[in-house]
Amino acid sequence: MWKYTIQVDGMMCGMCESHVNDAVRKAFPVKKVTSSRSKKETVVITETELDQEALQAAISATGYDVGEIRKESWQKKGLFGR
Template structure:
């Protein structure tokens, strides 16, 4: 699984966060997506690698600016931190 953290500017409220989340869900089969206007980022958890250009475009199509994307392997932490 992969975790993508996308720098997103222009989100001003909870509805903005929802618009970005919905756009990502429509564009990709993701496990989880959350956005934070205060952190200015969207976090996406996916089982497979995503096309970063398409991820940026999906967010930009909602009217927000998508910048830097950080990608890292992601594993759900168990009871003992494994």
């Protein structure tokens, strides 16, 4: 699985975070997406690699500024995910 951390400027409230999350969900089959206006970032967890240009375009289309996109391998941690 993959974790993408995207710098997103311009989110001011919870609705802004929701708009970005919805745009990502509509554009890609993701496992999880969370946005934080305080951290100015969106984190996407997915089973497949994403087209980073398309990811940037999907978020930019909502009116927010997209900066750096970092991709890293991700494994679920928890009670059974050793």
